[in-house]
Amino acid sequence: MRERLFGIETEYALSVLRSERSADGDDDLLRALMGRVRQTHPHLPAHHSGVFLSNGARLYVDCGGHPEYCTPECTSPDEVVRHVLAGDRILGELVGQLAGDRRGLALVLSKVNVDYGALTTWGSHESYLHAGRPAVLPRELVPHLVSRLIYTGAGGFDIRHPGLCFLLSPRVPYLESTVSGDSTRNRAIFHAKDESLARPTDHRLHVICGESLCSERASLLRVGATALVLALIEAGERPGHSVALVAPLEAMRTFAADPELVAAVPLAGGGQITAEAIQRHYLECVERHLGAPFLPPWAEPVCRAWREVLDGLRDRAPVLDSVLDWRIKRAIFEQHARKRGFPRDVVARWNDALTGGVERAPEQSLLERQILAELSGVPPCFPRVDKKRLKAALADAALDRGRLESFLRLRRELFELDVRFSQVGDDGLFARLDRAGVLHHHLEGLGDVDAARNTPPPGSRASVRGRVVRMLAARREKAVCDWSTVVRPKTGQCLDLSDPFVLEERWSSSPPPAPEPF
Amino acid sequence: MSTRERRPEPPRPPGGTDGSEEGGLDALRHAGSDLLAAADRAIDAALSRDSASFLRQSRQAGGE
Numbered sequence: 001m002r003e004r005l006f007g008i009e010t011e012y013a014l015s016v017l018r019s020e021r022s023a024d025g026d027d028d029l030l031r032a033l034m035g036r037v038r039q040t041h042p043h044l045p046a047h048h049s050g051v052f053l054s055n056g057a058r059l060y061v062d063c064g065g066h067p068e069y070c071t072p073e074c075t076s077p078d079e080v081v082r083h084v085l086a087g088d089r090i091l092g093e094l095v096g097q098l099a100g101d102r103r104g105l106a107l108v109l110s111k112v113n114v115d116y117g118a119l120t121t122w123g124s125h126e127s128y129l130h131a132g133r134p135a136v137l138p139r140e141l142v143p144h145l146v147s148r149l150i151y152t153g154a155g156g157f158d159i160r161h162p163g164l165c166f167l168l169s170p171r172v173p174y175l176e177s178t179v180s181g182d183s184t185r186n187r188a189i190f191h192a193k194d195e196s197l198a199r200p201t202d203h204r205l206h207v208i209c210g211e212s213l214c215s216e217r218a219s220l221l222r223v224g225a226t227a228l229v230l231a232l233i234e235a236g237e238r239p240g241h242s243v244a245l246v247a248p249l250e251a252m253r254t255f256a257a258d259p260e261l262v263a264a265v266p267l268a269g270g271g272q273i274t275a276e277a278i279q280r281h282y283l284e285c286v287e288r289h290l291g292a293p294f295l296p297p298w299a300e301p302v303c304r305a306w307r308e309v310l311d312g313l314r315d316r317a318p319v320l321d322s323v324l325d326w327r328i329k330r331a332i333f334e335q336h337a338r339k340r341g342f343p344r345d346v347v348a349r350w351n352d353a354l355t356g357g358v359e360r361a362p363e364q365s366l367l368e369r370q371i372l373a374e375l376s377g378v379p380p381c382f383p384r385v386d387k388k389r390l391k392a393a394l395a396d397a398a399l400d401r402g403r404l405e406s407f408l409r410l411r412r413e414l415f416e417l418d419v420r421f422s423q424v425g426d427d428g429l430f431a432r433l434d435r436a437g438v439l440h441h442h443l444e445g446l447g448d449v450d451a452a453r454n455t456p457p458p459g460s461r462a463s464v465r466g467r468v469v470r471m472l473a474a475r476r477e478k479a480v481c482d483w484s485t486v487v488r489p490k491t492g493q494c495l496d497l498s499d500p501f502v503l504e505e506r507w508s509s510s511p512p513p514a515p516e517p518f
Numbered sequence: 519m520s521t522r523e524r525r526p527e528p529p530r531p532p533g534g535t536d537g538s539e540e541g542g543l544d545a546l547r548h549a550g551s552d553l554l555a556a557a558d559r560a561i562d563a564a565l566s567r568d569s570a571s572f573l574r575q576s577r578q579a580g581g582e
Contacts, residue, residue: 015576064581108576115578122581183582208582308542322553332557339558412569419576420564432560438553 004227004296005073005129005460005500008084010111010212011066011122012091013419017106029098029107030061036094042454042473044481052481054454054470056462057087063184066122067091067109072462073129073500076298077224078446079457081216086452092424111212111422112156114170116415119159121174123183124212125191128205128227129198129500132234137205138179138190140233140240144226145189145209146252147278150261151309152222154211155326156418158257163351164411165257166333168326170418171211172256178248183208189248197483198500205230209252213325214422214430215441221309224302225279228286228295235294239285243278244268259330261313280310322440328433329421333414340410341403349397350407356393461497464505468495 014033016026034050037043037059043051050060056072069087074080091109099107114121149169156170167173180188189209196202207226213219232239244267245251251265255275264272283306290300312320321331337347394401421429433439456466461484468486472479479488486495493507566572 011581013576013578015578017572017575062581064579066578066581068581115576117573118577118579120578120580122578125582184580187582304542328553331553332561335554335557336561409569412573413565416565416569416572417561419572423564427564429560429564432563433553433556436552436556436560438556 003075003459003501004231005075006077006080006223006227007071007073007127008080008223009068009070009123009125009127010084010087011062011064011068011113011124012424013108013110013112013115013122014065014067014095015108015110015419017108026065030065030067032098032101033067033094034059034061036097040094040097041090042470044469044472044479044486047480047482047485052465052469053090054456054466054473055083055086055452056456056460056466056469057083058483059087059090062122064120064122072456072466073460074457074462075459076296077220077227077302078298078443080223081219081443082447082449082452083457084219085216085446085449088424089449090453096425108419109424110419110428111214111424112419113154113211114156114159114174114418116157116159116418121171121187123208124210125183126205126207126210126223126226128207128230129196130203130205130230130234131201132203132230134192134194134203136233136238137230138192139244140238141205141229142178142190142248143240143243143245143278144229144282145207146245146248147255147275148222148225149252149256150275150279150313151218151324152210152213153256153324153326154213154422155329157415161351162354163407164337164347164414165351166259166330167256168259169211169252169256171209172252175209175249175252189252199498202500212422215323215325215328215439216443216446217305217309217441218324220302220443221306224298225282225306228299228302229282231295231299232285232289235289235292237285237289239282242269243273243281245273259326276310276313279306283307283310319440322438324441325421325430328430328439329418332429332433333417336414336417337410340406340413342407342410349399353390353393353397353399356389356396459501459503461500461502463503464495465497468505 016029037051042054046052046058046060050058052058058070060068062068069091071080071083071087074083095107095109099105113124153168154170156167158165158167159170159173174187175189176186177188179190179192180186181192183191187208191206191208193206194203196204210222213222229239246266246268254263254265261274261276264274267273283303286299287303289295290303309320320327322328334344337343342350391401417429423429425431456462465481465486469481477488477490479486484498486497492509494510496506496508
């Protein structure tokens with residue numbers, strides 16, 4: 001059976017809550033964070049920035065000041081989930097130590113991917129090694145990426161909405177096209193970048209439309225289902241053909257705003273289809289090939305987990321409220337709103353009134369609004385209110401103007417709770433629920449997460465990289481690491497890791513290849 | 519961030535990719551959940567007193 005290879009990049013949000021004025025700026029803290037990594041973890045400097053660790057992972061500070069942890073190359077979905085969690089623990093401990101060093105600062109490290117105040121977003125990208133034809137990928141894969149959010153969505157709110165519009169996937173409003181090679185502007189459902197970071201014959205599918213998740217089951221399906229669909233395509237199957245969509249971006253927006261999962265979108269071949277039906281189609285395509293040599297050994301249990309979740313969504317199984325990130329959030333956010341006096345139907349009335357009462361600029365793109373906000377210093381999530389129109393809209397909806405501030409306070413609380421949900425460490429909302437034993441997201445056989453902080457996956461080049469990092473760091477030998485090479489200036493040797501499945505050290509004295517773009 | 523020692527991990531129900539047939543979500547289909555009661559307590563503990571201030575101080579630049 002053919003092995004698959006994949007990994008996840010997690011960009012974290014590091015927030016500094018100052019109870020008193022600190023001399024440290026955010027840049028100082030990020031420098032201190034990386035300094036702490038170098039003090040406490042065996043590492044080699046990465047060629048571009050940051051470090052590679054002894055588990056084969058890379059840790060660095062990405063653009064926008066986001067600490068980013070890239071898992072080592074993993075060969076099964078549960079392995080990548082284990083290494084994502086290991087990254088959480090590494091970063092969580094480092095940030096905890098920094099906070100301990102700096103009295104008066106409270107640091108919040110979160111895996112949330114959107115900022116409701118600044119209208120900004122940052123990524124949790126997936127990488128999949130494959131040998132398929134990149135040209136066929138968008139057509140075959142886009143319907144899967146559009147519809148998988150029914151189990152991969154992190155849950156959150158629509159930044160464009162003046163009220164409280166829950167979305168399965170809050171990153172969707174930031175997507176502006178179906179296919180694009182950009183990742184900071186004009187983000188697309190399908191990211192066309194194809195840097196293999198390996199041999200010229202290898203390709204790397206880079207998925208940027210997803211979000212960081214807390215649920216182990218959802219994380220497993222995010223990677224597992226996508227890798228299986230990719231395996232089908234690589235084998236020459238055309239699973240996307242019969243579910244091609246007329247307007248993928250609009251379809252994704254429709255599905256994201258439909259927590260009842262009843263919305264259907266037009267198919268290119270005629271008719272309409274729901275997100276669940278698209279996913280069931282892809283699942284059945286994979287199931288028809290179970291046992292085929294091009295599928296990995298873990299295909300069957302992933303298909304079983306995939307089917308269970310789709311059946312649960314179809315049957316509106318309450319247990320999913322304790323499994324999937326967006327279902328957990330929706331359940332507890334709605335309860336919090338009820339507790340504050342805003343049950344679902346009342347929130348809907350406030351949403352209608354606020355939509356009619358604020359000055360909207362639909363002709364402006366998100367980017368234009370961000371630029372305007374940057375220039376003016378006005379947070380773009382707080383739309384300008386036309387008081388007369390709002391007063392009339394509230395009167396039409398028979399809503400008490402005196403409750404407006406209560407509704408807006410609820411809105412701010414829920415935005416905070418979204419950040420708190422995926423806060424790394426014991427104080428996070430998800431972590432608190434998990435500790436209370438009310439969630440059913442764990443995976444049996446996930447393995448030792450603590451060990452994964454120092455131990456690379458055994459079945460990929462990450463095992464060699466991790467071993468070499470440990471060896472050279474112990475000798476304090478200066479060397480530079482990259483995904484596909486390690487260079488030792490002292491000896492003039494270069495370790496070739498361009499074969500993603502290489503398990504032996506192959507040092508040579510030849511000059512290192514040109515640096516990889518990143 | 520908390521600097522407390524990590525608590526023991528909760529027991530893991532079945533359902534991974536180790537090939538086991540038993541368990542999985544089907545086994546939990548009708549499991550009761552105290553999610554909402556626990557959520558009340560968790561939210562009370564997690565939410566700051568001033569969400570506006572929290573959101574202002576936790577502003578993030580875009581990334582990727």
